[in-house]
Amino acid sequence: MKTLQIAAALLCISLLPNTASAAAKAASTPEGFFKKYCGTCHSLEAGKNKGGPSLAGIFGKKAGTVEGFKKYKGLKGADFVWTPENMDAFITDPKKFVKANTPNKKSGMMSKVKKAEVRATIIEYMKAH
Numbered sequence: 258m259k260t261l262q263i264a265a266a267l268l269c270i271s272l273l274p275n276t277a278s279a280a281a282k283a284a285s286t287p288e289g290f291f292k293k294y295c296g297t298c299h300s301l302e303a304g305k306n307k308g309g310p311s312l313a314g315i316f317g318k319k320a321g322t323v324e325g326f327k328k329y330k331g332l333k334g335a336d337f338v339w340t341p342e343n344m345d346a347f348i349t350d351p352k353k354f355v356k357a358n359t360p361n362k363k364s365g366m367m368s369k370v371k372k373a374e375v376r377a378t379i380i381e382y383m384k385a386h
């Protein structure tokens with residue numbers, strides 16, 4: 258019995274690195290980054306709002322105006338258009354961005370993406386959708 262347990266434990270250990278690297282690989286694709294950092298709250302499908310507004314074709318659109326999304330807080334009454342540059346600043350620190358660029362003090366979006374390469378990858382991915 259004990260031998261079996263040890264064998265089972267060893268099997269788990271030997272499988273671990275493979276599983277981890279497969280997951281890391283999937284997560285480091287542009288789609289994987291979007292899913293990991295943004296996908297819980299945003300879809301890239303037009304008309305599909307989740308906890309956050311749909312981000313389909315967001316560049317060139319006026320901020321805070323996605324149809325059907327009623328939960329704007331920080332972007333309510335915003336008066337600017339999304340560009341890759343301001344998107345980079347927004348996802349670096351949404352609260353700071355909202356304070357600097359809108360009449361509001363708080364953002365309904367809290368998530369920050371710290372790494373510049375990850376932000377750039379996500380933005381490229383969004384441009385294509």
Ligand code: HEC
Nearest residue numbers: 294295298309320321322323329330331332364365366368
């Ligand atoms: C935990 C949920 C959540 C996550 C994760 C999240 N967001 Fe948001 N996002 C929101 C909410 C809520 C709003 C509305 C913000 C407001 O008005 O204060 C928002 C708004 C936005 C907007 C403004 C859209 C418009 O209508 O003008 C953009 C762009 C955006 N998010 C991009 C992203 C990106 C890119 C990521 C990933 C790096 C991300 N968000 C991650 C919840 C989230």
